[in-house]
Amino acid sequence: MLFLNKKDITSADRQLIQDAVFNAYTLMNNGNYNMPDRTHVQDGDNTLLLMPCFGGDYFATKLVSVFPGAVDKGLPAVNGIMTLADNTTGQPLAVMDGAAVTAERTGAVGGLGGLYLTGTQLKTAGILGAGVQGYSQARYLLLNRKIDTLLIGDMYPEAARSMADRLAADFPGVEFRVAPGADDLVADSELVIAATTSTRPLFSDDAGLVKDKTFISIGSFRPDMKEFPDAVIKTADKIYVDTLFAAKESGDICEPLKQGIVKKEEIRAFADLIKEPAPGHNNGTLFFKSVGMALFDLTVASALYEFAKEKQLGVTLDF
Numbered sequence: 001m002l003f004l005n006k007k008d009i010t011s012a013d014r015q016l017i018q019d020a021v022f023n024a025y026t027l028m029n030n031g032n033y034n035m036p037d038r039t040h041v042q043d044g045d046n047t048l049l050l051m052p053c054f055g056g057d058y059f060a061t062k063l064v065s066v067f068p069g070a071v072d073k074g075l076p077a078v079n080g081i082m083t084l085a086d087n088t089t090g091q092p093l094a095v096m097d098g099a100a101v102t103a104e105r106t107g108a109v110g111g112l113g114g115l116y117l118t119g120t121q122l123k124t125a126g127i128l129g130a131g132v133q134g135y136s137q138a139r140y141l142l143l144n145r146k147i148d149t150l151l152i153g154d155m156y157p158e159a160a161r162s163m164a165d166r167l168a169a170d171f172p173g174v175e176f177r178v179a180p181g182a183d184d185l186v187a188d189s190e191l192v193i194a195a196t197t198s199t200r201p202l203f204s205d206d207a208g209l210v211k212d213k214t215f216i217s218i219g220s221f222r223p224d225m226k227e228f229p230d231a232v233i234k235t236a237d238k239i240y241v242d243t244l245f246a247a248k249e250s251g252d253i254c255e256p257l258k259q260g261i262v263k264k265e266e267i268r269a270f271a272d273l274i275k276e277p278a279p280g281h282n283n284g285t286l287f288f289k290s291v292g293m294a295l296f297d298l299t300v301a302s303a304l305y306e307f308a309k310e311k312q313l314g315v316t317l318d319f
Contacts, residue, residue, distance in 0.1 A: 001092050001093060001094060001095065001316070001317045001318070001319070002093065002094040002095075002305065002308060002309070002314045002315070002316060002317070003094070003095050003096075003314055003315045003316075003317050004094060004095075004096040004097065004304060004305075004308055004313065004314045005096075005097050005100075005314075006097045006099075006100040008304075008308060008313045008314050009096060009097060009100040009101060009104060009304055010100060010104070011311075011313065012104075012303075012304055012307050014104075014107075014108070014111075014139060014140060014143045015143065016303055016307060017104045017105060017107075017108045017300055017303070017304075018108040018111050018112060018140065018143065018144075019303070020105070020108070020299040020300045020302070020303035020304075021105055021108040021109055021112060021296055021299065021300065022112060022274065023299045023303075024293075024295045024296045024298070024299040024300075025112075025270065025271040025274040025275075026274070027055055027295060027299070028269070028271040028295065029271050029272075029274070029275050032055060032056065033053060033054065033055035033056075033295055033298070034053070034054040034055065035052075035053040035054075035055075035293065035294050035295050036052055036053075037245065038050060038051040038052075038245070038293070038294060039051075040222075040249075042222075045067075045068055045069065046065065046066065046067045046068075046069075047065065047066045047221075047222065048063070048064075048065050049062070049063070049064045049065075049066070050062075050063055051063075051064065051293070051294035051297060052294055053293075053294035053295050053297065053298040054087055054298075055087070055295070055298055055299075056087065056302075057086070057087055057088075057302070058084055058085065058086065058087050058093070058298060058301070058302045058305075059084075059085050059087045059298070060082065060083065060084050060085070060294065060297050060298040060301045060302070061082075061083050061085075061294075062080055062081070062082045062083075062098050062101070062102070062294065062297045063080055063081050063098065064078060064079070064080030064081075064098050064099070064102060065078070065079050065080060066078055066197065066221075067079075068197045071131065076099060076131070076132050077131065077132075077197065078099045078102055078103070078132065078133070079098070079099050080097075080098025080099050080101075080102060081095065081096075081097075081098045082094075082095070082096040082097070082098040082101045082297060082301055083095055083096075084096070084301045084302065084305050092319075093305060094301070094304075094305045094308075094314075095317070096301060096304065099132070101297060101300060101301060101304070102292070102297075103132050103133060103136045104136060104300065105292075105296045105297060105300040106133060106136060106137075106218060106290070106292055106296075107133070107136030107137055107139055107140040108140050108300070109218070109242060109290045109292065109296060110136075110137045110140055110141065110193055110195075110216055110218055110290065111137075111140025111141060111143055111144050112144075112270075112274075113216045113240075113270070113288040113290070114140075114141050114144050114145055114191060114193075114214075114216065115144040115145070116270075116273055116274070117191075117214045117216075117240075117286045117288055118145060118190070118191050118214050120145070120146075122145045122147055122190055122191060123147055123148045123149065123190065124147060124148060124149045124150075124151070124188060124189050124190050124191075125141060125145070125147050125149075125150055125151070125189050125190065125191040125192070125193070126150070126151035126152070126153065126179065126185040126186065126188065126189035126191070126192050126193070127141075127150065127151070127152050127153070127192075127193045127194075127195065128153045128154070128182060128185065128192065128193070128194045128195070128196060128202050128203075128227070129153075129154060129194060129195035129196040129219060130152055130153075130154035130156070130159040130160040130162070130163040131154075131159070131195065131196075133195040133218060133219065134152070134154070134163060134193075134195040134196075135163055135166065135167070136195075137193045137195050137216075137218060138150060138152075138163070138167055139167075139170075141191075141193070142167075142171050142174065147174060148174065148175060149174070149175045149176075149177065149188075150167070150174060150175070150176050150177070151177050151178075151179040151184075151185045151188060151189055152164050152176065152177070152178055152179060152185075153178070153179040153181070153182050153185045153202075157178060160178040160179075161178050163176075164176035164177065164178055182202045182203040183203050183204050183206075183209065185203075186203050186209055186210065186213070187209060189213065190213055190214065191213065191214045191215075191216070192213060192214070192215050192216070193215075193216045193218060194215075194216070194217050194218060194219055194220075194227035194228065195218045195219045196219040196220075196227055197219055197220070197225060198219065198220070198225065198226070198227055199224050199225055199226060199251075200226065201226055201227065201228055201229035201230075202227055202228070203228075203229065204229065204231075205229035205230055205231045206229075206231055207231045207234065207235050209231070210229075210231050210232050210235050210285060211235055211285055212284060212285055213285060213286075214285075214286045214287075214288075215228060215232050215236075215285075215286065215287045215288070216287075216288045216289075216290070217250070217252050217287075217288070217289045217290070218290050220250045220251055220252050220289075220291075221249055221250055221291045221292065222249065222250070222251070223248075223249065223250070223251050223254050223255070224251055225250065225251050225252075226250075226251035226252050226255060227252055228252055228287075230255075230256055230259075230261055232285070232287055233252070233253075233256045233261060233262050233287055234256075234261055234262075235285045236284075236285045236286060236287040237283075237284035237285050237286065238268065238284070238286050238287070239262065239266055239267050239268065239286075239287045239288075239289070240267075240268050240269070240270040240273060240286075240287070240288045240289070241253065241267055241268070241269065241270060241288070241289050241290070241291075242270050242271075242288075242289070242290040242291065242292070242293065242296075243269075243291060243292075243293045244267075244269070245291055245293065246267075246289045246290070246291045247264065247267060249291045250289055250291050252289050253267065253289050270288060270290075
């Protein structure tokens with residue numbers, strides 16, 4: 001059995017990870033997978049998620065914890081273990097750093113969102129949340145779009161500055177700026193990505209502020225979490241979700257549904273956009289909500305396992 005740590009996982013090319021996420025959407029469209037609903041276990045503000053999925057040569061299970069308070073101690077909010085096994089014999093093949101897999105595959109989900117929901121003319125984007133996931137969102141956005149300016153916002157300005165400095169070292173030619181406030185970031189951005197665990201909207205509920213922009217919500221995965229004000233979904237010409245779980249799991253979708261702000265039939269699967277890209281899709285106000293799913297973990301873990309075998313990465317373990 002192979003053990004892959006964070007260094008092994010992040011050594012893989014971003015395009016390999018994004019292609020694996022694209023493959024997950026393809027599997028969604030042809031139905032060649034078995035993905036039970038993920039299990040949520042709540043303990044106060046902390047969450048434990050169990051996410052299994054079967055498909056093709058492999059099956060995968062991720063056990064991931066989200067402890068928002070860890071950030072106050074200088075530690076990541078997300079931790080986890082990813083396992084990959086043979087889908088014929090059930091034999092375990094690999095154990096991976098689940099947090100690293102999550103960061104990369106979720107970054108790639110946002111990256112594909114940016115690729116399909118914006119045009120090549122995109123010049124300015126903003127990211128709300130300067131944690132592990134905000135950084136990953138930036139890296140995958142910059143894989144897909146050659147922007148001029150990226151604005152970064154966080155409740156801790158020093159975290160935003162640190163993220164800007166890290167990105168500047170890797171992406172010369174892009175201007176990275178710390179936004180003075182969330183409203184300023186939204187006003188100055190054509191694309192806004194939120195990667196937080198906030199339970200309150202991050203910026204003002206103002207239709208004029210959000211009109212004709214693209215919004216991607218990555219962080220909210222519980223009904224009590226909500227990153228965007230209702231103005232986003234009220235103004236949106238098109239609304240996409242990575243999985244229909246989002247209608248139940250995220251406050252950004254389930255609350256507007258409950259209040260009648262949006263109708264269920266107005267919410268579209270992002271996989272359909274992958275299958276048939278819509279001409280002119282980058283016009284108007286667009287909203288993409290991702291809560292993540294085990295199928296992403298399966299395809300990415302499979303790609304990482306094959307990559308690691310080819311490059312002779314990782315450590316072989318015996319039970």
